[in-house]
Amino acid sequence: MKTKINIIGAGISGLSAGCYLQKNGFETQIFEKSSSAGGLCTGWKRNGYTINCSSHWIMGSAKGSSFYKMWSEIIDISSIPFHNHDLKYDLELKTNCDKYGSKIFHFYTNLCKLEEYLIDIAPEDTKQIQTFIKKVRVFQNYDLPPIPQENSFLKSTIEGIKMAKYLPVLKLIREWNKETNFTFAAKLKNPFLRESFELLYDDDEVKMLVFALPLAFYDSKSAGYPIGGSLTLVNKLVEAYKSLGGKINYNSEIKKIVIENNQAKGIILNDETVFNSNITISTADWYYTIFNALEGKYINKTLLSLKKQEKLKTFFSVVMFSLGINKDLSDLPHFFRFPLETEITSPDGTKYKRFEVHIYNYDKTLAPEGKTLISICFYTNNGDFWINHRVKNIEKYKSLKLNFAETVFDILDEKVRIQKADIEMIDIATPATFLRYTNNWQGSTQGWMPGNNFLAKPPVKLTLKGLKNFYYASHWNTPGGGIPVALKIGREVARLICKKNNIKFTAL
Ligand SMILES: Cc1cc2nc3c(=O)[nH]c(=O)nc-3n(C[C@H](O)[C@H](O)[C@H](O)COP(=O)(O)OP(=O)(O)OC[C@H]3O[C@@H](n4cnc5c(N)ncnc54)[C@H](O)[C@@H]3O)c2cc1C
Incomplete structure (x- = not known):
């Protein structure tokens, strides 16, 4: 008999986990409170228009990138038409640009063009500009994120050793996680350029990493916008999950997770219907899961500190x-x-x-x-x-x-x-x-805001101490959140479940 898994939530994390688990021989079904899939990654129709929420850019839209490989494990990503912008933004500034006699600053996505344009505007800042562009390019030299494939001890040790080559990236992530657009702007001499960087973000909680990392992917055209918006991507995932034998129950809000002897045994819907399972995964909101569905029975110091937002704040x-x-x-x-x-x-x-x-x-x-x-x-x-x-x-x-x-x-x-x-x-x-x-x-749009220590351990872990047969996987596991993060966490939880059940994980 197949191991039965109930998954709470049909957002990207839930659909991703569902696809990978179906591939590995588990019998899964998803319970979704809404009448449609996607969670935050969604869209809706109104008066002949389709409103797009999320998916302004998705990492992994171009062949060769790490996320492209990951998307391709579960959907035919090549069948999605992506649009790549030549300009990230046009910014109107208060300061006039002496060189072009205009107040409009063009943020090009092509790094060569951007570098040329910036130096043309501000030759006095050439050194800063060249260093900035050079550092953005560092991200392009690596498969980001590295995709773990194996769960045998030996092979995962080899994978771990290979990770050593990522040290320059980690160093850069650390460095840019200390810098904000304001601290960066302060290093520039040209007033027009300085104001353009100051205008990137209003909030000095936002780090330069949030800007610089996507820039590397925009340049390599691997952070495109899917034509049709979020719904295009979500429909592909739903199709893939169903074709792998998965079942989605819509309008099915989970009230509680059934626990007996500190083991998750199933879920109870709002209408009191019970669905038993061998394993339960929640991909729903962390707070709802920990304090409502699990009634606060498995809290620990870290979770309480997160509730008070002591170390991390919720994303805008x-x-x-x-x-x-x-x-x-x-x-x-x-x-x-x-x-x-x-x-x-x-x-x-x-x-x-x-x-x-x-x-x-x-x-x-x-x-x-x-x-x-x-x-x-x-x-x-x-x-x-x-x-x-x-x-x-x-x-x-x-x-x-x-x-x-x-x-x-x-x-x-x-x-x-x-x-x-x-x-x-x-x-x-x-x-x-x-x-x-x-x-x-x-109402957070991406879980947690990245904190000062971007590389810190996940704030909400995949498992909860003291509770067996339960897993938690959503954008709340990784500060910064986002669609690719949700895809990745769905894969990670599937790998972990395979490992715990002595099954060799396959992504094929
Ligand atoms: C305006 C906006 C713009 C964004 N832009 C981008 C972008 O350009 N690029 C990018 O990468 N990311 C973007 N994001 C972020 C991205 O959409 C999210 O990080 C990602 O979709 C989160 O996926 P998830 O599955 O982890 O969580 P969610 O999307 O929250 O999915 C959780 C699911 O669980 C369901 N659920 C919750 N509670 C229950 C319950 N009790 N019972 C049953 N079901 C339940 C929810 O209905 C939901 O479907 C944006 C988000 C927003 C809102």
């Missing part, structure tokens, strides 16, 4: 405006960021000195012909504000969203020449939306 949540514009906006840059004359304050109290518009003019599938989907994101550390308002007074919550929208429309009109009359679809997702649909704690 977001107020995301998706607007359907009754116009073809092909002539505009796909991502435009500019400083505001007067700072604006979100209803949750966060102040914004800049504004950014994401124009999906490169993905015609998201809007009816001749029209364009745009999105404007306001990142916030105060997700609880929206979450609490929605619970206490939904009418007030709705009016807060609409009032905020009026501020957004005014800026769009003034800066991007999109008038209110051009907006024919409005969708506003807040941290309360992300919590409601996916349970992610405080």
Whole structure:
């Protein structure tokens, strides 16, 4: 008889774990609270538009990259059309660029072009620029992340020895995890260049690593955007999981994990239906799993410290405006960021000195012909504000969203020449939306924010001390989160389960 595994959550982590476990002879089924798969990596239809949430860039979109190999183990990634941007952003600055007589800074994704452009603007910063580009290129010399293949002691020891060649990368990760865009900007002499780097992120919690690492992948065209957005990727994973014999139960929210003698025995849904299994994996939110589904019975010092956010903070949540514009906006840059004359304050109290518009003019599938989907994101550390308002007074919550929208429309009109009359679809997702649909704690979009020690041990581990036959695997295992991280953790948990069950892991 096959070992039965219940998986909580049909996000990328759950689907990935499910695919790898099916390949290794386990009988799995996924229980998903929503009516569709994807979790945070999702999209939804409204008035003829497809709203895209997540997947602005996915590592592993080009042949030869490490993540490409990993995606290819479970889906035909080559069948997904990816778009690679020539420009990461266009930034409008307050400072004028003497060289070009313009306030617009172009962040090219091609490293050669970027280096040339930066030096052209600021010859006085040549040394800093060359060092920066050289360091970004270091990431390109390695298979990132290394993919472990074997679970025999000897072979994994050999893999461990091979890892030694990754030391320069680890050194660089450490170095860039101490640097922020502000500390980097402070080293530049040219005022235009300095302001352009200062404008990258508002929050000095964000490290340069978050910017530099993707740049390496953009240049090698292995961090593309899947045409159709998140749904394109998720549909592929669902198809793959089902074709491997997996079953997804939608609208099935887990209330509790059944435990007997410190062994996970199954799950109980909200309607009290019980599903027994030999093994349970939760890929749902960490807080929900530890404190609700497991009733806080297996907490330890680390988990309590995480609850208090002593060492790590949750990744930003977001107020995301998706607007359907009754116009073809092909002539505009796909991502435009500019400083505001007067700072604006979100209803949750966060102040914004800049504004950014994401124009999906490169993905015609998201809007009816001749029209364009745009999105404007306001990142916030105060997700609880929206979450609490929605619970206490939904009418007030709705009016807060609409009032905020009026501020957004005014800026769009003034800066991007999109008038209110051009907006024919409005969708506003807040941290309360992300919590409601996916349970992610405080509406976090990517789990934990990377802390000072990026290479520290996982904050939430794959297993819990004292509880047998239970595993935890989601983007909350790895600070920084993201789609490839979810893919990888699904693979890792499958490997670990194989190892514990004396099965030689196969990814084929
Ligand atoms: C606006 C936005 C933009 C992003 N952009 C990018 C990007 O460009 N690139 C990138 O790599 N990443 C991006 N991310 C992050 C990425 O989407 C996530 O890190 C990743 O999808 C997390 O996957 P996961 O499966 O670990 O978790 P989740 O997506 O949270 O999946 C968990 C699943 O468990 C289900 N669940 C929860 N509780 C229960 C329960 N009690 N019972 C049953 N089911 C339950 C949830 O409904 C969900 O489907 C973005 C995220 C957001 C929100």
